Amino acid sequence: MPIFGKQDVQTAAARAPLMSGFDTDAWELKNAEILHLAFEVVEAPAEWLVPPALHPSIPPYAALSVARFPSTPVGPFMLAQVRLVIRAGIRPRGYLLGAYTDSEKAATELRTRWGYTVGLGTITLQSRHDRVIGTVGRGGQTILNMELENPEQISGSDVTYLDSLHLARVVENGKETSLIVQIDPEYVFHSAQRGKPHLISLQSDAWGANGKLQCTNAMHATFCRCDTDLPKLRFAMDPMVPVTQGSRRLAA
Amino acid sequence: MKFGIFYELSVPRPWDQEAERKVYMNALEQVRLADELGFDQVWAVEHHFLEEYSHCSAPELFLTACAMQTKNIHVGHGIVICVPEFNHPIRIAERAAVLDILSGGRLEFGTGRSATWTELGGFRANPDETKKSWDEFVHCIPKMWMQERFSYEGRYFSMPSRAVLPKPYQKPHPPMWVAVTSPGTELDAGDRGIGSLGVTFTSFAEQEAKVKEYRRRIQNCNPVGGFVNNQVNTVNFLYCHEDSETGTKTGMRMIQYFNYLAAQLDMAKEAVPTKSYPSAGLLPSLRRQASSPGEQAKAPEGIAVGNPSHLISELRKWETCGVDRVNFLLNAAEIIPQEQVLNSLRLFAKEVMPAFADSHARAAAGGGR
Numbered sequence: 191m192p193i194f195g196k197q198d199v200q201t202a203a204a205r206a207p208l209m210s211g212f213d214t215d216a217w218e219l220k221n222a223e224i225l226h227l228a229f230e231v232v233e234a235p236a237e238w239l240v241p242p243a244l245h246p247s248i249p250p251y252a253a254l255s256v257a258r259f260p261s262t263p264v265g266p267f268m269l270a271q272v273r274l275v276i277r278a279g280i281r282p283r284g285y286l287l288g289a290y291t292d293s294e295k296a297a298t299e300l301r302t303r304w305g306y307t308v309g310l311g312t313i314t315l316q317s318r319h320d321r322v323i324g325t326v327g328r329g330g331q332t333i334l335n336m337e338l339e340n341p342e343q344i345s346g347s348d349v350t351y352l353d354s355l356h357l358a359r360v361v362e363n364g365k366e367t368s369l370i371v372q373i374d375p376e377y378v379f380h381s382a383q384r385g386k387p388h389l390i391s392l393q394s395d396a397w398g399a400n401g402k403l404q405c406t407n408a409m410h411a412t413f414c415r416c417d418t419d420l421p422k423l424r425f426a427m428d429p430m431v432p433v434t435q436g437s438r439r440l441a442a
Numbered sequence: 443m444k445f446g447i448f449y450e451l452s453v454p455r456p457w458d459q460e461a462e463r464k465v466y467m468n469a470l471e472q473v474r475l476a477d478e479l480g481f482d483q484v485w486a487v488e489h490h491f492l493e494e495y496s497h498c499s500a501p502e503l504f505l506t507a508c509a510m511q512t513k514n515i516h517v518g519h520g521i522v523i524c525v526p527e528f529n530h531p532i533r534i535a536e537r538a539a540v541l542d543i544l545s546g547g548r549l550e551f552g553t554g555r556s557a558t559w560t561e562l563g564g565f566r567a568n569p570d571e572t573k574k575s576w577d578e579f580v581h582c583i584p585k586m587w588m589q590e591r592f593s594y595e596g597r598y599f600s601m602p603s604r605a606v607l608p609k610p611y612q613k614p615h616p617p618m619w620v621a622v623t624s625p626g627t628e629l630d631a632g633d634r635g636i637g638s639l640g641v642t643f644t645s646f647a648e649q650e651a652k653v654k655e656y657r658r659r660i661q662n663c664n665p666v667g668g669f670v671n672n673q674v675n676t677v678n679f680l681y682c683h684e685d686s687e688t689g690t691k692t693g694m695r696m697i698q699y700f701n702y703l704a705a706q707l708d709m710a711k712e713a714v715p716t717k718s719y720p721s722a723g724l725l726p727s728l729r730r731q732a733s734s735p736g737e738q739a740k741a742p743e744g745i746a747v748g749n750p751s752h753l754i755s756e757l758r759k760w761e762t763c764g765v766d767r768v769n770f771l772l773n774a775a776e777i778i779p780q781e782q783v784l785n786s787l788r789l790f791a792k793e794v795m796p797a798f799a800d801s802h803a804r805a806a807a808g809g810g811r
Contacts, residue, residue: 191455192494192706228713230563248493248560248706251713280705282712348715384715407563410714 192248195240195276199429202241202357203368205398207301207308209360212371212440214303217263217420221380224257225315225324226351226412227336227387228275229405236274238402239287241357241370241429243436245277252405253284253352254336254392256315256324267293268313269300270326270334272397273354278433283372284352288397290326290333304420305358305371307398322383322413333396338385338411346379349412357429371440372425380415387411443761443798445790446483446769447476448520448677451498452703454775462497468780470507472772475784477512479791483550483675484508485520485639485769490528491564494775495703502537509545517545520639520769521554521621524579525572526598527565528556531579535586535606542610549612552639553580554621559713569716574598580618580634584667587615614668619675624720628652632659634666640676646744646759649676653764673766678746680770681778682790686749690740692778693747700774746770750793757798 229252236250253273260266269291273284290311291297300306312327322341326334353374359366387408394403428436453465473484486504489496498504505517522534542549555572556562562569575598582599586592586606593603610616619637622628631638638656640649653674660672679700681693710719744760746753746768760768772783 192703193455245706247708248491249563249708251708275708277706280702282705282708344715345717348717350712350715352712382715409559409563412715 192245192277193237194242194432195244195246196237197239197241197429199241199357199368202398203359203429205307206357206359206368207305208366209305209358209371210302211360212423212426214423216422219259219418219420220261222257222259222416222418223315223317224255224351224412224414224416224418225322225336225338226253226255226414227338227389228253228409228411229387229389230407230409231274232404232406235402235404239274239399240276240285243278243370243427243429243431243433244283244285244355247275247277247282251275251409252403254334254389256313256326256334256336258315262296264293264295264299267291267296268315269296269308270311270313270324271354272334272392272394272399272403274403275352276355278355278372278427282352283355286354286356287399287403290328304373304423305356307356307358317413321385322411328396331393331396332391333393335390336392337388337390338383338413339388341383341385341413344382344384344412346377346382346414346416348384349379349382349414351375351377355427368429370427370429371423372427373420374424375418375421377414378417380417382412382414384410384412443757443765444482444767445795445798446485446516446518446675446767447472447481447680448485448487448769448771449498449504450487450489450496450700450771450774451504452495452700452775453497454494454777465497465776466504468773468776468783469504470511471780472783472787473508473515474511475787477515479787480795481515481787481791483516483518483767483769485518485550485552487520488523488528490561492558492560492707495707502541506541506544509541509548514548516548516550517541518550518619519552520641521552521619523556523561524553524576525555525562525565525567526575527567528561531582531599532586532601532606534579535583536608538583538616539587539608539610542612542616543608545611547611547616549610549616550619551616552619552621553636554623557623557710557719559708559710562710563708563713569710569714570718571598573718576620577630580620580636581666584615584618588668617671617673618667619671622652628656629659632656633663635660635663635670635672636666637671637673637675640674640765643677643745646763649760649765650763657764674764675767675769676760676765678744678760678768678770680772680786680790681747682750682753682786682794684749684789686752689748689752692782693745694741696774696777697745697747699777700771703775750789753790753794754797757794761798
């Protein structure tokens with residue numbers, strides 16, 4: 191049997207958001223720009239970032255993204271995420287370690303409706319002729335600085351964005367419990383580029399990884415312009431039980 | 443139609459000192475029995491770093507052991523990875539020739555390029571280049587075998603004039619194959635005059651269409667080797683038991699476990715944005731059928747688990763699709779006890795194989811060279 195995660199879910203859930211429920215409306219996110227980099231990570235410490243319900247992938251890797259959403263129901267906002275790619279049973283997913291946005295309104299909605307563990311930060315995304323640069327700052331410190339170097343055009347159909355899993359808290363039957371919700375957006379690509387990934391700095395503690403996320407081998411970098419969404423929630427999982435036994439459907 | 447067996451050599455955790463040895467020894471015992479029972483080929487994959495799923499990184503050694511312990515069964519590289527970071531083509535040609543000599547001309551030479559980031563990334567190979575390096579290797583290796591001396595200036599390797607030795611026992615060289623995973627590779631096989639070694643699970647309709655197009659293309663092929671190998675192999679699972687429910691239940695437990703292990707790997711398509719891997723390779727079709735380990739389910743169409751009459755009926759459908767040979771995975775992570783695996787092989791040979799004896803003879807007369 192593949193290795194299961196060793197995360198202390200109770201401790202991790204203490205910083206997870208309290209959701210208002212599962213019945214949320216979807217958001218359309220038109221004309222999004224997404225810079226996405228992936229790096230393998232050191233295996234042993236990463237296992238402590240994965241809940242017991244999930245398997246680290248072989249090898250485990252981090253998915254780092256900085257996105258601009260110019261048109262949303264709460265106005266424009268930026269969103270940066272650090273996820274660890276795992277397996278939920280047989281499905282590849284990105285397990286959210288931490289996120290930042292530059293909009294207080296967006297942060298509230300993202301936390302309560304989609305279970306994002308998200309703080310406020312200063313986020314930039316710049317597309318230049320020879321590189322695309324994404325940065326995240328918090329309290330005057332840079333906590334993520336990454337680049338896609340030497341972009342080349344590719345087809346959007348060559349890009350794979352994995353669905354996300356978010357650890358969150360919710361009140362059910364009068365009792366607060368921890369669970370994992372799945373966020374599975376769709377993408378319609380307008381343009382896509384790939385290039386060499388370059389991670390200049392990542393303060394993993396600022397993303398809830400507490401020194402356990404150590405990026406090593408570079409995998410890929412993409413920059414895409416697309417229409418996407420934050421969909422209705424469809425699945426929730428018990429973080430302590432293998433997902434093949436602990437999943438439930440929330441909506442069709 | 444003929445029958446072979448196919449090994450990934452999956453090793454479940456915990457990996458104590460005996461774990462891998464037990465898997466290898468069990469496999470060798472199965473191969474010896476398969477040889478006695480009349481299975482005509484044994485194939486072994488080349489995989490690297492695929493924890494639990496496949497610990498078969500040196501198939502030439504395993505296949506040599508198979509050859510040394512058997513009399514008739516052919517030994518097949520299913521496949522050798524034709525990517526320079528994994529294997530230098532000269533070394534591929536040399537090792538394969540030695541195996542062909544030691545086996546007395548029983549080598550089947552399968553080629554391919556790997557489909558996982560776990561492996562490609564591990565060797566720091568560029569996924570964009572693997573199809574091109576495979577193409578270069580399959581054009582050069584038969585020339586290394588057939589020409590006394592060989593020289594080459596290419597994109598992925600170069601060499602001055604040298605005699606690549608030894609030469610294979612089979613003349614002009616062993617039958618060549620390519621693993622067909624990505625859509626269209628069966629056409630590459632046809633165009634190059636090499637056998638189509640199916641390693642994914644497809645529907646009958648899909649398989650039939652692929653075989654038809656392969657047969658059409660190979661008529662006008664430009665063979666890379668000294669002869670055309672026009673055979674089509676496909677892969678399947680095997681668990682045969684007198685009792686239908688026991689056969690299906692046990693077989694499905696193996697399949698579900700195998701699929702679950704396969705799904706844990708980082709596929710090239712998932713990990714790298716590239717046109718070189720339009721599908722996820724071996725595993726997506728497995729994932730479609732996978733649910734969870736231990737889950738009992740009805741056997742999917744075409745899968746050879748159940749009682750002998752069910753197996754005959756399912757295998758007849760593959761025969762109708764134009765498949766020349768079905769190669770079976772016999773176990774996954776030792777989930778089926780060894781004695782049951784051996785009994786399954788015995789029962790298959792006794793009850794199922796005779797039903798295909800005529801077509802076996804026809805294939806032997808008309809297939810291959």
